[in-house]
Amino acid sequence: MRLCATLARLAALPERPAVIVVDNASADGTAEAISDEHPDVMLVRLERYAGAHARTVGAAAVATPYVAFSDDDSWWAPGALARAADLLDAHAGVALLAARVVLGPDERIDPMCERMLKSPLGTLAGAWPFVLGFIACGAVVRRAPFLDVGGFREPCRIGGEEELVALDLASRGWLLVYVHEVIAHHHPSALRNRTARRRDLLRNRLRTAWPRRPIGSALRETCCVVRRGIREQEARGALVNVALESPRLAGGRRVVPQDVELQLARLAEGGS
Numbered sequence: 001m002r003l004c005a006t007l008a009r010l011a012a013l014p015e016r017p018a019v020i021v022v023d024n025a026s027a028d029g030t031a032e033a034i035s036d037e038h039p040d041v042m043l044v045r046l047e048r049y050a051g052a053h054a055r056t057v058g059a060a061a062v063a064t065p066y067v068a069f070s071d072d073d074s075w076w077a078p079g080a081l082a083r084a085a086d087l088l089d090a091h092a093g094v095a096l097l098a099a100r101v102v103l104g105p106d107e108r109i110d111p112m113c114e115r116m117l118k119s120p121l122g123t124l125a126g127a128w129p130f131v132l133g134f135i136a137c138g139a140v141v142r143r144a145p146f147l148d149v150g151g152f153r154e155p156c157r158i159g160g161e162e163e164l165v166a167l168d169l170a171s172r173g174w175l176l177v178y179v180h181e182v183i184a185h186h187h188p189s190a191l192r193n194r195t196a197r198r199r200d201l202l203r204n205r206l207r208t209a210w211p212r213r214p215i216g217s218a219l220r221e222t223c224c225v226v227r228r229g230i231r232e233q234e235a236r237g238a239l240v241n242v243a244l245e246s247p248r249l250a251g252g253r254r255v256v257p258q259d260v261e262l263q264l265a266r267l268a269e270g271g272s
Contacts, residue, residue, distance in 0.1 A: 006073065011038070066142060073137075094124070098131055202225050
């Protein structure tokens with residue numbers, strides 16, 4: 001089982017981190033296998049699928065100042081968590097550290113990490129670029145502010161769910177940085193439903209734009225998805241989903257401060 005292999009890698013880390021698994025309402029014996037093979041792991045079983053919100057459940061269940069996220073197909077490199085904790089200790093204004101995520105056995109860098117490395121938003125201490133995004137399975141968060149902004153909310157499926165968390169942290173004045181020397185491994189399954197993932201990416205893009213962006217920016221994001229919808233079925237599906245959710249999205253609208261919107265514009269201009 002892939003998750004048990006991941007847990008074995010986490011257990012072998014020199015930092016010996018406490019590990020919590022949030023079982024997202026699985027029905028394939030995953031929870032039982034964890035209990036049998038990894039009795040030292042804290043297991044939280046959800047009665048219904050919660051999508052990305054399961055990470056928030058896990059963060060709320062522990063009392064450590066920092067939380068590092070892993071998916072069932074990702075794990076941290078030896079020494080990465082210690083380095084991340086040292087950086088967060090040294091920089092109290094940083095709420096989230098985005099690691100370098102390397103993909104597959106050949107350890108090619110995730111394209112998003114390449115973009116974060118070239119972020120035009122300046123750097124912390126001249127070394128680590130400021131960012132407004134991250135990859136969830138390669139993120140270490142300061143637990144208190146992460147939970148204070150709501151973490152990953154429901155309903156939120158996997159795929160592009162990170163942006164809303166990033167904007168909410170930045171809106172509260174917290175810093176997010178990309179740290180190239182902190183490494184997480186990610187071996188995505190070849191069985192992933194790519195069509196569904198593209199739909200979820202587009203849906204979460206709109207779920208972030210309408211509650212947080214000024215009307216003009218939200219409309220531009222929507223127009224981009226509409227143009228894709230002319231030729232992509234998953235884009236049309238995302239539009240339908242978000243249209244059905246529009247009353248809830250309008251009710252929770254809280255526009256980001258102007259400085260954060262300006263940073264988003266700089267990232268868009270630079271293609272980041």
